[in-house]
Every structure is written in C-alpha cells, then in structure tokens.
Amino acid sequence: MIRKAAVCILTVMAAAAAVGALCYLLWNNGAFLPRWIVWESRELCDRSGAYEISLEHKTVRVVYEDSVIWTSPDGVKVQQALSCDIDNDHQDELILLCWKIGRYGSRKPFWVEKDEKKWSQHIFVYEYNRSEIQPKWMSSYIGQDVVNMAENGKDAPFTRLWLTDSDQQVSSWFWDSWGFTKENTDISFVAFGDLLAHEPIYRYGLLQDETFSFLFENFREIIAESDIAVINQETPLTDNPAAYSDYPRFGTPVNIGQAIAAADFDAVTCATNHALDQGADGVSFTKHFFDSNHVTCLGIQSEEETDDKPYEILTRKGVRFALLNYTYGTNGIPIPSENPSMVHLLEDESKIRNDIEKAGLDADFVIVFVHWGTEYSSQIDASQQKWTQVFLESKADVVIGTHPHVLQPYEMLTDDTGHQMLVYYSIGNFISAQPEKSCIKGGMARFTISLTPSGYQISEYSLQPLEITWQGKGKYMVDYVG
Numbered sequence: 001m002i003r004k005a006a007v008c009i010l011t012v013m014a015a016a017a018a019v020g021a022l023c024y025l026l027w028n029n030g031a032f033l034p035r036w037i038v039w040e041s042r043e044l045c046d047r048s049g050a051y052e053i054s055l056e057h058k059t060v061r062v063v064y065e066d067s068v069i070w071t072s073p074d075g076v077k078v079q080q081a082l083s084c085d086i087d088n089d090h091q092d093e094l095i096l097l098c099w100k101i102g103r104y105g106s107r108k109p110f111w112v113e114k115d116e117k118k119w120s121q122h123i124f125v126y127e128y129n130r131s132e133i134q135p136k137w138m139s140s141y142i143g144q145d146v147v148n149m150a151e152n153g154k155d156a157p158f159t160r161l162w163l164t165d166s167d168q169q170v171s172s173w174f175w176d177s178w179g180f181t182k183e184n185t186d187i188s189f190v191a192f193g194d195l196l197a198h199e200p201i202y203r204y205g206l207l208q209d210e211t212f213s214f215l216f217e218n219f220r221e222i223i224a225e226s227d228i229a230v231i232n233q234e235t236p237l238t239d240n241p242a243a244y245s246d247y248p249r250f251g252t253p254v255n256i257g258q259a260i261a262a263a264d265f266d267a268v269t270c271a272t273n274h275a276l277d278q279g280a281d282g283v284s285f286t287k288h289f290f291d292s293n294h295v296t297c298l299g300i301q302s303e304e305e306t307d308d309k310p311y312e313i314l315t316r317k318g319v320r321f322a323l324l325n326y327t328y329g330t331n332g333i334p335i336p337s338e339n340p341s342m343v344h345l346l347e348d349e350s351k352i353r354n355d356i357e358k359a360g361l362d363a364d365f366v367i368v369f370v371h372w373g374t375e376y377s378s379q380i381d382a383s384q385q386k387w388t389q390v391f392l393e394s395k396a397d398v399v400i401g402t403h404p405h406v407l408q409p410y411e412m413l414t415d416d417t418g419h420q421m422l423v424y425y426s427i428g429n430f431i432s433a434q435p436e437k438s439c440i441k442g443g444m445a446r447f448t449i450s451l452t453p454s455g456y457q458i459s460e461y462s463l464q465p466l467e468i469t470w471q472g473k474g475k476y477m478v479d480y481v482g
Contacts, residue, residue: 033099033119036147036166037079046083046092051128053094055081060096062133070133076100076124084151086125086159087175093136094126095161097149103141121146123161123180137179144171148453153364158318162451170451174318185451186459187316190226191369191400191427192219192466193442194234194272195256198433199246202253204474212259215431218479222444223263227316230323230369231260231430232402233268236275236282237289248331249277254289261293266314269369271299271327273403275343280336283343298369299325299344308341310355313363319449319456322359326352327371328383328403346372349390356394364456365449366396373404373426376438380408380425388413392421397458399423400445406438410445410463422447422461431468431478440468442478 043054052063060072060081072078080097087093100122102115125137145166152160152172161173161180173180195215205212216223223229235250243251260268268290275283283300290297296312311324326346335342346352359366368391374381384401391399392415401408401424408426415421428442443463450459465481 040080044083064131069131080149084159088158096124098122105138156318160318164453168453170453172451187227187449189447190222190229191445192231192430193402193427194232194429196234196432197252197256200433201476210255212255215259216263228266230267231265233270234272234274236278237286250274251278257289261295265295267296269298269325271325271344272371273329273331275300276330276333298323301341306339311359320363322363322366325369353394356396360395367398368396369400371403372401375404378406378408395419396421401426405429407443422458442466
C-alpha cells in the first residue's frame with residue numbers, strides 16, 4: 001500500500017511538473033498574449049537601402065551586406081516594425097512595437113520592488129551602425145493597447161509616430177531628446193470676414209487710437225488660442241495720407257495692417273474686387289507690408305513677383321496646409337498684362353483645378369478662400385454653386401467665402417468617393433460702416449482638424465455670429481452675439 005501510494009504521489013508530481021512545464025512553454029511563447037493582437041509579417045528596408053528588415057513569426061531579422069547581423073531579442077514578440085527617421089537626424093531608426101514579460105527593463109523605478117510576470121506592450125528603438133544594430137531607447141509599458149503603429153508620412157517635415165489604440169483613438173508622438181513625448185494633435189482655425197474700413201472707421205482710429213487696437217479688442221484671446229487665424233483684408237493699404245479713401249476706390253491707412261499684425265493673425269486674404277483700387281502700386285505695397293510683418297498674404301502678388309504662386313503653405317504640428325485665395329473680379333480694373341498673377345482670379349476653371357490638385361500633393365489639407373457671390377443676398381447664387389462643385393471635385397477640404405457682406409449658409413459636402421469638404425458660402429463682414437441691417441451681422445468661422453485612423457479630418461465646425469455696434473463718438477466695435 002505504501003509503495004502504491006508513493007507511486008501515485010510520484011505520478012501526480014510528474015503530471016504536475018509536465019503541466020507546469022507546458023504552461024511555462026506556452027506562456028514563454030506568448031500563448032497567453034491578448035487575442036486582439038494582429039501579428040504583422042512584412043519586409044522593409046531603411047531609407048539608404050543598405051539594411052533589409054524582415055518580420056516573420058514575431059521575430060525581426062536585419063540583413064546587411066547579405067549577412068544576418070541582428071535578430072530581435074529572445075523573449076520579445078514583435079507585433080509591428082517600422083524603419084523611419086524618428087529623431088529627424090536624416091538617418092533611419094528601427095522601431096519595434098513589441099511584447100515582453102514585465103513592465104520594465106533591467107532598471108526599474110526605485111519605488112518598484114518587483115516587476116510583474118505578465119506580458120506587456122513596449123516600443124523599442126534601435127540605431128543602424130554599419131554592421132551593428134544598437135539599442136537607442138527601450139520603453140517601459142506603454143500604458144495603452146496599441147493595435148497599430150505608423151509614421152505620419154515620409155514626406156512630412158517632421159516625423160511623428162502615430163499609435164492607434166483599441167478604441168480607434170489615434171495619438172501622435174514625437175522624439176524629444178531622449179524618448180517620446182505625446183502631443184496635442186488638434187489644430188484649430190478661426191476665420192473672420194471682410195475688414196472693410198470705411199472713412200468713419202479709419203477717421204476715428206487716426207484721431208482716437210492710431211494703433212487701431214479697438215478693431216480686435218474682443219477677439220485677442222480667440223486669435224491667440226487658434227493655431228491658424230485668418231481675416232479678409234478687403235482693401236489695399238497705403239502709408240500716404242493723401243491716398244486715404246472710401247468707396248468706390250478704397251485706400252486704407254497702413255495702421256490697420258499694423259493692427260492685424262499686432263493681433264497675431266497668421267494670414268490675410270487680399271484677392272478681392274477692391275484689390276486694384278490703388279493700382280499695381282497698392283497691391284505691391286500691401287503685399288510687401290504683410291510679408292515684412294510675417295503675416296502670410298494670400299491672393300495677390302507684388303509687381304516683381306511675376307511667376308504664378310497660387311498657394312502658400314503653413315505648417316502646424318507637423319501638418320501642412322495649402323491656402324489659396326481667389327476673387328471673382330476687380331471691379332473692371334484690368335490686371336497689368338506684364339503680371340497676370342498680380343490678383344488671383346476665379347476665372348480659368350482648368351487652372352484652378354490644377355492649382356488645387358497640385359496643392360493637394362504638396363500639403364495634407366487644402367483650404368480655399370474665395371471672394372464670390374451676390375452682394376447683400378443671403379442666398380447662394382449659380383456661380384457659387386458651380387465653383388463649389390469644382391472645389392469639391394478637385395478635393396479641396398475647406399472653402400471659406402466672403403464678399404456678399406451678409407451671412408450665408410454653411411455645410412459639409414461629400415462626393416462620390418467619400419471625400420468631405422466643409423464650405424462656408426459667406427461669413428459676412430467683420431467690420432464696416434455699411435448702414436444695411438443685414439451687413440452688421442457677421443460670422444466667425446471656426447473648425448478643428450483632428451487625427452483619426454484615416455489621417456487628419458475635420459472633427460468640429462461652427463459659425464459664431466458677430467455684430468458690429470456703434471459706440472458713440474464715431475467708434476465702431478465688433479462683438480459676439482448673445
């Protein structure tokens with residue numbers, strides 16, 4: 001009986017040992033890793049083409065000069081691999097999204113007594129160094145379930161690492177000296193309508209406030225908070241008091257341009273029907289002024305800028321925005337024949353399609369500012385409908401309209417391919433002395449670009465009503481409605 005009992009005990013112990021060994025083998029080989037993981041298999045190379053990288057069966061191998069020089073560490077299961085210039089030093093790094101047992105490496109934080117015996121997700125970064133692959137950065141547990149790792153594009157000015165979690169939320173990470181830092185990827189825009197400086201407005205400023213700071217008194221905070229702020233400068237600037245003038249041919253004191261720059265606007269749109277009110281000299285003066293004050297000037301080119309430049313690129317948070325600006329005409333004043341691009345006209349459909357399509361290749365997002373429509377009409381006219389379709393077919397992302405001096409609708413359009421375009425048909429006046437009641441109501445267009453699994457897309461958009469008020473003593477002001 002004793003012998004039988006001993007045999008039973010030994011059998012149970014052997015079975016337990018076998019089960020334990022099997023469990024350890026399964027555990028060590030990743031059998032208990034989360035089921036949602038998609039294990040990638042792929043072949044890639046670095047930008048120089050010197051290193052060939054293969055990912056297969058959760059293992060990475062690097063080949064250099066026809067020899068395998070490196071294999072990912074034992075006990076590390078690789079989910080995805082990238083080769084990109086993550087630290088922006090013009091040389092690629094090898095990046096692994098991987099799993100290992102424990103949350104930390106060989107060095108734990110001093111407050112951690114013992115590492116966990118569970119699988120956790122990490123990012124490892126390695127440098128290529130001739131015939132060696134050297135560790136650059138080995139992260140602790142990421143802290144989120146990452147289902148996909150990608151770079152933001154080889155043509156982007158600064159490389160970002162995009163991580164998509166199990167809830168399909170995308171976060172962007174950049175290399176910051178030693179390790180990754182998460183950044184706020186939302187990019188906010190604000191756009192204001194026509195700054196139409198009639199004589200009562202500029203007379204008050206010249207007599208009472210030469211800085212014209214009263215124009216933006218109620219909007220400094222929103223301009224400062226926005227990543228890109230734009231206003232339509234309806235009329236040409238001048239520093240010659242003898243040229244100051246009102247309708248029908250405007251000449252606007254340069255002080256107003258100085259107020260725009262002081263308010264920290266990022267761009268002004270100047271392709272309007274009044275762009276040539278002061279002739280070619282007025283266009284050149286306006287363009288030179290904004291250029292010298294680091295405000296991107298859209299829609300006009302100076303006398304010496306004879307090569308057509310249909311758009312400007314602004315970059316925010318690694319995202320490139322192409323900004324275009326057109327006007328339906330110039331009140332019958334001809335554009336100089338020696339510089340047909342002096343004012344960008346909404347005229348040649350083929351050219352405009354090409355402009356927008358080329359901008360789409362140079363940038364991540366395309367925004368068209370357009371001076372169009374019927375003055376004082378709250379309804380969209382046939383010309384606006386036609387050009388809206390042209391912009392949509394050309395894959396513009398946002399269209400912002402001015403000129404009618406009154407508010408018109410705004411909407412999100414979708415073409416047959418699923419491409420979306422936000423269009424504000426008219427955001428009305430920012431400020432003017434026009435007496436019509438409809439002209440004292442303007443709008444502030446606001447929208448946000450956010451990172452999604454499909455790239456950057458518009459996540460929020462609105463039109464905040466504004467109102468022009470007369471404060472007495474000749475002072476015109478703009479404020480929010482409500």
